Amino acid sequence: MKCVGCGVELQYDAADEVGYSPKKEALYCQRCFRLRHYDDPVYSKRFGIDPRLVLQGIQNQEGVLVLVMDCFAIEESLEQPFLQEFSGREILLVLTKRDILPAEIEEEKIVKMVVKKIRSKKLPIQQVFFHSVKLNLGNEELINYLYQYPLGTNFIFMGLANAGKSSLLNQLLEMDTLTASCYPGTTLSFSKLRKDGYTFIDTPGMEIRASYVMEVSESDLKKVLPNKTLVARNYQLYSPQSYFIGALFRMDLTPTERASATFYFHDQLKIHRTKLEQANDLYRRQKGKDLKPCLTKDLSEERNVEKGKDKVDIVLPGLGWICLSGHFQEIKLYLPKGIEVYTRKAIL
Numbered sequence: 001m002k003c004v005g006c007g008v009e010l011q012y013d014a015a016d017e018v019g020y021s022p023k024k025e026a027l028y029c030q031r032c033f034r035l036r037h038y039d040d041p042v043y044s045k046r047f048g049i050d051p052r053l054v055l056q057g058i059q060n061q062e063g064v065l066v067l068v069m070d071c072f073a074i075e076e077s078l079e080q081p082f083l084q085e086f087s088g089r090e091i092l093l094v095l096t097k098r099d100i101l102p103a104e105i106e107e108e109k110i111v112k113m114v115v116k117k118i119r120s121k122k123l124p125i126q127q128v129f130f131h132s133v134k135l136n137l138g139n140e141e142l143i144n145y146l147y148q149y150p151l152g153t154n155f156i157f158m159g160l161a162n163a164g165k166s167s168l169l170n171q172l173l174e175m176d177t178l179t180a181s182c183y184p185g186t187t188l189s190f191s192k193l194r195k196d197g198y199t200f201i202d203t204p205g206m207e208i209r210a211s212y213v214m215e216v217s218e219s220d221l222k223k224v225l226p227n228k229t230l231v232a233r234n235y236q237l238y239s240p241q242s243y244f245i246g247a248l249f250r251m252d253l254t255p256t257e258r259a260s261a262t263f264y265f266h267d268q269l270k271i272h273r274t275k276l277e278q279a280n281d282l283y284r285r286q287k288g289k290d291l292k293p294c295l296t297k298d299l300s301e302e303r304n305v306e307k308g309k310d311k312v313d314i315v316l317p318g319l320g321w322i323c324l325s326g327h328f329q330e331i332k333l334y335l336p337k338g339i340e341v342y343t344r345k346a347i348l
């Protein structure tokens with residue numbers, strides 16, 4: 001018997017191991033039960049799922065692959081090596097969590113950006129959909145498209161951890177059976193769901209390489225992962241300044257003339273601004289105090305960013321992005337080891 005929330009095989013003996021349930025008649029494992037009722041992740045599985053087994057499981061399934069991608073995390077999603085495994089197979093792309101991106105962002109711009117990157121990876125994407133569970137957006141369009149396939153088709157929903165696969169399936173199939181949570185690694189195994197003559201398969205998320213999602217402690221995740229529409233916080237710069245996002249990231253900006261930095265992050269995530277010459281001292285004194293959340297790692301990696309006259313976004317995977325406008329003599333980033341940042345043409 002499998003847990004209907006996360007797909008793992010239920011067991012009734014080992015309370016500390018996955019799949020445990022104290023009750024033989026239970027439909028959910030204890031972890032899913034606690035996640036669903038108390039938002040208690042019990043134990044972390046963000047590094048606990050073997051990506052090779054997941055990939056093998058997906059490869060072994062016949063059917064249409066539905067690649068589920070958080071539209072707020074396109075850069076890092078497209079850099080994940082697992083995508084190469086699917087070159088040649090028919091893929092539908094669903095960009096989830098549309099509500100997190102400001103409404104004024106042109107979807108066409110995002111689609112263009114995604115398609116360009118996907119083409120360079122030789123992934124044959126058939127169609128791109130936007131979806132939002134919160135806005136109840138994109139459901140009908142997606143289901144109508146899927147129902148054009150012959151009866152009996154399998155749809156395999158796959159993607160990075162936390163991309164929103166289980167939430168999407170719950171909404172698409174008008175149910176609340178699958179467990180969804182902000183803790184990456186919620187779905188532990190494959191779940192097959194049947195509706196209207198089709199089979200929909202939920203899969204465990206792939207580990208997200210080089211993202212804050214995998215580094216921020218489970219107890220801080222809620223405070224940093226955006227869960228509603230991002231609101232811009234804009235700063236004008238006339239002189240060299242340092243910006244901290246909690247103790248997760250530092251950026252030193254030396255403008256040559258008037259410039260601006262606009263931050264798109266969770267509204268609870270504090271941005272500290274200081275004079276450049278005071279930044280080292282601030283970090284030393286306030287890390288974990290005023291500057292929080294912080295990681296166990298320091299901001300030991302430095303990176304310089306070159307910028308021309310066009311606006312650019314500096315994307316911090318899992319957290320958000322900063323749009324820089326104006327001319328700068330120097331843009332310097334300080335990151336924890338293992339985190340990758342991306343720059344792109346500004347999307348707003």
Ligand SMILES: Nc1nc2c(ncn2[C@@H]2O[C@H](COP(=O)(O)OP(=O)(O)OP(=O)(O)O)[C@@H](O)[C@H]2O)c(=O)[nH]1
Pocket residue numbers: 096097098099100131132133134135160161162163164165166167168179180181182183184185186187188203204205206226227228
């Ligand atoms: N704002 C917003 N949040 C969403 C949306 N869809 C999913 N989420 C949130 O994203 C987080 C991850 O959702 P899941 O459905 O568990 O994601 P998953 O891809 O199944 O994750 P794993 O099972 O860990 O691979 C949860 O906190 C959801 O509430 C959406 O449309 N909008």
Ligand SMILES: [Mg+2]
Pocket residue numbers: 165166167179180186187202203204205
């Ligand atoms: Mg899931």
